[in-house]
Amino acid sequence: MEIRQLNSEEFEISLSLSEYAFQYKVSGEDKTKAKSRFKPERVWGVFEDGILGAKLTLLPLQVYIQGRAVNMGGIAGVATWPENRRQGLVAKLLSHTLQTMNEAGQTLSFLHPFLIPFYRKFGWEIYCEYKKYTIPIAKFPLKTEISGNVRRNLFDIVILDELYTQFATQYNGTLKRDKDWWEHAVLDQSTHNAIFYSLVGKPEGYVLYKIEKSELVIDEFVFMNEQARQGLWTFLANHDSMVTGASLKMVPSDDILPFLLPDPRIDQENYPYFMARIVNAKAFVENFSYRVQSAQQKQIINIEDKHAPWNDGLWEWSVNLEGTATLIRTDGDNIEADLSCDIGTLTVLLLGYKRPGELSRFGRLTGNDAAVQWLEGIIPQAQTGLFDFF
Template sequence: MTHSIKKLEQKLYEESLQLSEYAFQYKVPSEKRDKRLQKLKVQDVYGIFSEGSLAAKLHLLSLEVWIGNEKYSMGGIAGVATYPEYRRKGLVRSLLSHALEEMNNKGQTISMLHPFDIDFYRKFGWEVFAYFNKLYLTKKDLIPIKKTNGSIKRFTKETYPVELHQLYDRYASNHSGMLERTKEWWKERSIGDLWIAIYYDENHVPQGYLSYEVKNEKMKVEEFVPLNAEARHGLWNFICQHDSMINDSELVLNPNEPLSFLLRNPRVKMERFPYFMNRIVNVESFLNAYLKHIEFDDHLTLTIKDDQAEWNNGTFTVSAHGVKKSEPADNTVVMDINTLTAVIFGVYSPKALMDMGQIEGDLPEVAKLEKLTKDVSPFFYDFF
């Protein structure tokens, strides 16, 4: 069933906010309501109406993400909500299909979202690409690991330091999928009411940062970003200096962050959480842009299955000259759009995905996929 979808005008933003409040069970105070509504001006909000009232909606944000040293246009899906009386009628399916068409028309070759249900969004081509670890510590775990010659300086969002943006960009360029943050994004979303601590080496060169809060004798570290071993030690030792103020601490960490291994007693509680999902919106456009920044000197034939974006269905030839649709071939490597996204963003190796049954093809051809990957790991610290 198809549904009539329209982009919401400003006069309908309040109705959109009311749906969010109902679906996500929160209330925006009256003194903050205008500010929240103003933020919708930089988003595209699409809605489906029933008898003149908003039944379901979806927000589309225009953002950028890093893959190694390069940035790519990304469409962020957020605020997907439906009133309960309209659920299971295909409204969200229609909104997601519409959003894919809009992103494709805008040249946004990547899309990301935070799922309420991973399996639900997998059906639409999005795949988990970013995980995070949460480290749980008590006062007795706060033991410094190595003295450093650098120093720590604390900041709030009112004293936003330019070094913070530089540190984040250097870290992001060593990963796939991290968000390109504007100064406004930093202040409104990434810092908020948090403290920022930057580690400077003995030459006063910034080498890492963490964002955190201390409340009710508990320290929560939202971002732990060291660029080298010295910064890792310095930031950890700064956390330990809070031992007289706190009884517990929680750290949100990149799964590849080795801090827990370095603890005096590594036998601590740590949990791993699947976090953000992404998908390639347009295979041909994305790969043509992506190939400009890697060395691919081979010839590969890919057959992609994408039930939601018909322009991605088919066989593509990939070579140093670019990507284009072609006729099916005997030596093609077959996968769905979810798996191709996982390959490009480094979630698993092509060989591992083949062993899982996610990729079909001859091993020598599958091995060529390795040349399409960068030596960076997937990660995402943001939320929208």
């Protein structure tokens, strides 16, 4: 058995496995484009006697954590031929990939799970969710007099990205986008965009949408203030002769649109989305910003991580008066942990998806009450989100 990166001549076998596993077909011009964008160094495969049995793609990405860009390894396209399944090939790939990410300084890893329990076994945990709304035209937000104007289909990626970045950095776990990502993963030929400008000409929000089967399909709705939100909704409501309603996807979990509607009784859905995993606990904990305390404090934490042994074990976790931390490995048979959790739980604690107290109540975080309250005190409140897919 060999685990290695693919080479440029292995595009066809990689594509064939993806087509079979994900049940789609690429041909003609689309296949030519896919081949031109094929980056074999990002695809890791398990080979038996030179034959590809399983593969995954490791994407070098960055996400915003506390408003700062952090290196993240995005795992995508995990695929196995049916005759090779349940032989531990994906487990071997994931373990190898964790080591690769650690060596590359990617302190976090994200993936979209085909089966959540499967990836939980390897340390990934759900870290965000999104809402979906279906709103009939009669229940749209009321039209208002706009103090500004909306410009449609400018496709100015610089402006879109500036607005997106201001919005995205309010959340932990959102993707830092570059021009290539905007062009190939966000915008396509069927996507319209509308940008709201204030009276002084400042862009303050945008909406990405499609019109499908007499419905507005809204992929992203980004606004910097209430004026922009109302202005964009008035623009959308002016489609009332063309559509019967709107479907909003990837709505942040802290959104309160239904409360603001004249009639809040609309179809709503909460959807657990991506999973996250700390790759290197020491690096992540020490680059995180904590609430300032009245005195330097420390606790002993036991981190359980059998798939990344450099994280597993007892650590002394201290936070100083400036809100920065150190995580120092602690050895000794007589040392008892004040706190204990697995790497997935530590991930969602620090990202802000769940709070220490609630995880303690349900047994995901164990420890004495004082240590749990210490975590409650040092970890800032935060919202998580992700508006992309890979």
